[in-house]
Amino acid sequence: MSTVIKVENLAKQYRLGQVGTGSLAHDVNRWWHRLRGNEDPYLKIGEENDRTAKGGSEYVWALKDINFEVQEGEVLGIIGRNGAGKSTLLKILSRTTTPTKGSVKIKGRIASLLEVGTGFHPELSGRENIFLNGAILGMTKQEIKRKFDEIVDFAGVERYIDTPVKRYSSGMYVRLAFGVAAHLEPEILIVDEVLAVGDAEFQKKALGKMKDVSEKDGRTVFVVSHNIDAVSAICTKGLLLQNGMISTHGELAEVIADYYKEFRKEGVIIQKDAGWLVYKKLENIHQKIYSISDPLEIKFSLQNLKNQNLKLKIDIAIFNEADQMIIHSRSDFNDEVYHLSANSDHVFLYKISDVFLSPGDYFFTLYVYSPDEEILWLDKIPAFSINANKDNVYLKSIKSIIVPNFSLSMSNNNI
Numbered sequence: 001m002s003t004v005i006k007v008e009n010l011a012k013q014y015r016l017g018q019v020g021t022g023s024l025a026h027d028v029n030r031w032w033h034r035l036r037g038n039e040d041p042y043l044k045i046g047e048e049n050d051r052t053a054k055g056g057s058e059y060v061w062a063l064k065d066i067n068f069e070v071q072e073g074e075v076l077g078i079i080g081r082n083g084a085g086k087s088t089l090l091k092i093l094s095r096t097t098t099p100t101k102g103s104v105k106i107k108g109r110i111a112s113l114l115e116v117g118t119g120f121h122p123e124l125s126g127r128e129n130i131f132l133n134g135a136i137l138g139m140t141k142q143e144i145k146r147k148f149d150e151i152v153d154f155a156g157v158e159r160y161i162d163t164p165v166k167r168y169s170s171g172m173y174v175r176l177a178f179g180v181a182a183h184l185e186p187e188i189l190i191v192d193e194v195l196a197v198g199d200a201e202f203q204k205k206a207l208g209k210m211k212d213v214s215e216k217d218g219r220t221v222f223v224v225s226h227n228i229d230a231v232s233a234i235c236t237k238g239l240l241l242q243n244g245m246i247s248t249h250g251e252l253a254e255v256i257a258d259y260y261k262e263f264r265k266e267g268v269i270i271q272k273d274a275g276w277l278v279y280k281k282l283e284n285i286h287q288k289i290y291s292i293s294d295p296l297e298i299k300f301s302l303q304n305l306k307n308q309n310l311k312l313k314i315d316i317a318i319f320n321e322a323d324q325m326i327i328h329s330r331s332d333f334n335d336e337v338y339h340l341s342a343n344s345d346h347v348f349l350y351k352i353s354d355v356f357l358s359p360g361d362y363f364f365t366l367y368v369y370s371p372d373e374e375i376l377w378l379d380k381i382p383a384f385s386i387n388a389n390k391d392n393v394y395l396k397s398i399k400s401i402i403v404p405n406f407s408l409s410m411s412n413n414n415i
Contacts, residue, residue, distance in 0.1 A: 002107070003069050004188060004220050005093065010066035010102035012088055015059055062088045063244045066102065070237075073218040075210065077235035077252065079228065079259050084241040086224045090114055090190050093222065108187025108220075111137055113177055122166035126157055126176055129165055133180045147183045154205065155179040175202055182209050189213060190222040207234050228256055228322065257360065260321040274375045277310075277368065278303040295353040298364060298383055302376075303345045310340040312375065315367040316350055319380060321360045327352065359386045 063085045070076055078086050091097040092104060094112035119136060120129045130151055134144035152158050155175040157168070165173060181189060189210070211234045213219045225231050231238070231252070238255030240248040248258040280301040304310055313331035320326055329352075331337065340346050364383040368376035 002072050004072050004107045005070040006105040007066055007068050007093075008103050008105075010063060010089075010092065010104060011061060011100050012063040012085075012092060012097070013059055013061050013100040061244050063092075063099075065245055068239060068246065068249050070220055070222075072220060073214055074237055075214045075221045075223065075235045077231035077238045077255070078222060078224045078241065079226070079231060079238065079255065080241035080247075081262070085244040086241055087114065087192060088244075089241070090192055090222065090224060094190055106188065109138060110188045110190060111181040111184065111186035112190040113174075113181045114190070114192045120165050120173065120177060123164055125164055126152075126155075126161040126168070129176070130180055133177075134184050137181075137184050137186060139184050144184070147185075151176075151179040151183045154183065154209070156202075171199060171202065178206055178209075182206075182213060185217075186219070188220045188222070192224045193226065203230070210234050228259070232256060253359075257321060260323070274373075276305040277376050278305065279366065279376060279378055295351060296384060298350040299347070300350075300366070301345055301347050302340065302368065304340040304342060307342050309342050310370070312338050312340060312368055312370055314338055314348070315365075315369075317365045317367075318352075318383065319363045319365065320358070321362075323380075326357070357386050361385050 066089065078089065080086055088097070090112070091114065092099050093106070094110060094114060096112070096114070119133050121132060124132065130148060131141070131144055134147075135141075152161055155172075155178075157172050157176055160168065160172065165176070168176070178191070181191075191206075191210070207230060210221050210223065214221050214234075214236075221234075223231060223235060235252055237250065238248070238252040239246060240255045240259050242262065247262075248255045280303065298316075313336070315328070315330045317325050317329070318327035329350075338346075362383050362385065363380045365380060366376065366378045367374075
């Protein structure tokens, strides 16, 4: 496969709160440095693109030190938090904005869908906009005519094809715009988050079309989306942006795992403790690794410091890397009550079987309560990892909550 896009030392700088350079003094200073063959002085003072922190400079690097290559037929998923630089990167690749530094080498014709109604004239009908967009993309009138019926059928707007697009809903806009971009045979297709506007039926069609464009036609596709399930369904490679810089680039599973790790770093850990019930890990469970079909075990201790016996209920939930609850075991399911004797240490062994989980890291939440009060709540404790061997593929996250065959046994040890 040949390289269709090569990005080298790419950077984009903006001045906050301003359009353009912002002042005559800055323009003159830039001109004077350029005249003497020196670098733009304002490229040295920009700060990292962290939207959550207040900086001291009026210049910010929306992108910095971006280097990657994309091969023909590759579907690259670009992910990251809001403000990470994803849309800026796509605009540079689409040539709707220019980089501050670096270069982008592109082989082939690009079709971009960066926002709702890109390239559409609101006063023109859907039919006229198809021909207008096709002409902008470099297609002849005959080529557009040949694809016209296929585009209209895909978009599902046949009844309104001669209506001005200003009367279209945002979903109809996206349907038609995507239909034009995908069917007029560009070598490179760039799609931003706009697919989120469409309904479920259209998203399914659009994802299938992007997959066909890549696998059958050998064309290259860039996809930016916060829908990680959609990205994992169609993309072959991934690129994670963080504060305007590449954090991870390569295998999709690795990129998605790093994406979720960033969110977990910012997560709020709930740790509500009554003070007289002490939780202890009995082994280094976060390093325990299982294969896909192994029964799982989590071992912990609850220490009752009160001088009285207790009757408690215990709930345990297992979460995956995407922070989705996939297993929920509740005492209410089997009317189980645990009797903790006074001044005693109680060891619990939580076992689950017949559960086939995708490779990755897993976390558990422990919730201890009585009929009268909430006693202990520990959230997202690292629990175990599922090993991925060469025969396993990265599976999509399980969304349904399941109650497997589980047991929670208890033994007493006097303090």
